[in-house]
Amino acid sequence: MKNLKRQWVFINIPGINFGRSSYGQNVTLVDVSSDVLKKSESNIQNSLGRVAKKLHKDDPAAGKKLVDDVLSRIQYTTEPQKGVQNADLVVEAIIENIDIKHKLFKSLDEAAPEKTLFASNTSSLSIAEIASVTKRLDKFGGLHFFNPVPMMKLLEVIRIPETSDETYNSMMAWGKSIGKVCITCKDTPGFVVNRLLVPYIAEAVRMLERGDASAQDIDTAMKLGAGYPMGPLELADYTGLDTGVFILEGWHKKFPDNALFNPVELQNKLVKEGKLEERVGEGFYKYTK
Numbered sequence: 001m002k003n004l005k006r007q008w009v010f011i012n013i014p015g016i017n018f019g020r021s022s023y024g025q026n027v028t029l030v031d032v033s034s035d036v037l038k039k040s041e042s043n044i045q046n047s048l049g050r051v052a053k054k055l056h057k058d059d060p061a062a063g064k065k066l067v068d069d070v071l072s073r074i075q076y077t078t079e080p081q082k083g084v085q086n087a088d089l090v091v092e093a094i095i096e097n098i099d100i101k102h103k104l105f106k107s108l109d110e111a112a113p114e115k116t117l118f119a120s121n122t123s124s125l126s127i128a129e130i131a132s133v134t135k136r137l138d139k140f141g142g143l144h145f146f147n148p149v150p151m152m153k154l155l156e157v158i159r160i161p162e163t164s165d166e167t168y169n170s171m172m173a174w175g176k177s178i179g180k181v182c183i184t185c186k187d188t189p190g191f192v193v194n195r196l197l198v199p200y201i202a203e204a205v206r207m208l209e210r211g212d213a214s215a216q217d218i219d220t221a222m223k224l225g226a227g228y229p230m231g232p233l234e235l236a237d238y239t240g241l242d243t244g245v246f247i248l249e250g251w252h253k254k255f256p257d258n259a260l261f262n263p264v265e266l267q268n269k270l271v272k273e274g275k276l277e278e279r280v281g282e283g284f285y286k287y288t289k
Helices: 015-022 034-055 062-070 099-111 127-131 165-177 195-212 215-225 232-239 241-254 266-271
Strands: 007-011 028-032 072-079 089-092 116-122 138-144 154-159 183-186
Touching: 007 034, 015 195, 034 062, 072 215, 089 099, 099 116, 099 241, 116 127, 116 165, 127 138, 138 165, 154 165, 165 183, 195 241, 195 266, 215 232, 215 266, 241 266
Parallel strands: 007 028, 007 089, 028 072, 089 116, 116 138, 154 183
Antiparallel strands: 138 154
């Protein structure tokens, strides 16, 4: 099995890098914006400081050593091709646009060593379609993390028919080595979680649209009746209404005969009005900023 503990490259994933480097692995964070990288570095340092205080509250020197050790394992660059030159694994999490992903992976495929494994963190696009522009289909898979990544234990590991057993086993082993509970799924729309979650949220919006129940009652019903920590409309506000619209539109276009993927007019209307999520002050609910 390939040893994947030396060098990792994460393309535009500011939220998941501290966890990787804290497991003794080298990480390179890539973003097209140097300002975003500086903000990510600051966030990582602040997060590390809080963790160090909790773990070593009676030993400041040990806390400082922890912070310095983790920070020494993280590099930052705005040049993707340069960032992947010594990579064992590349994980991409850029915009959910197949053409832009194709452009990125085609350039990375030319720049990365033959040994390098490629993975996408896409939540809605086909891994096979993303991989199609590369010459390493046997070294391509999906690694789908969940937000907030440091807290959420799940990692979906996706394989396409061409994914080699060595690549798949290496990705599963790596996921477990960084403390994730790994499940596996074929390259089906939304994989496991989003394939169930997106239609579930859409049906909740349809109930609200028909006037069957209020948003509050729908959410309360699922929290108290099904034991869910959040109701479907609260969850939609947390993840972003525009994200749900984008996913449904893509799936509907590709699978027009599947009624589960039909767009929902109310959700489209709210997005057009800019009522996207709790962070902008309004979605299905209004929030105090």
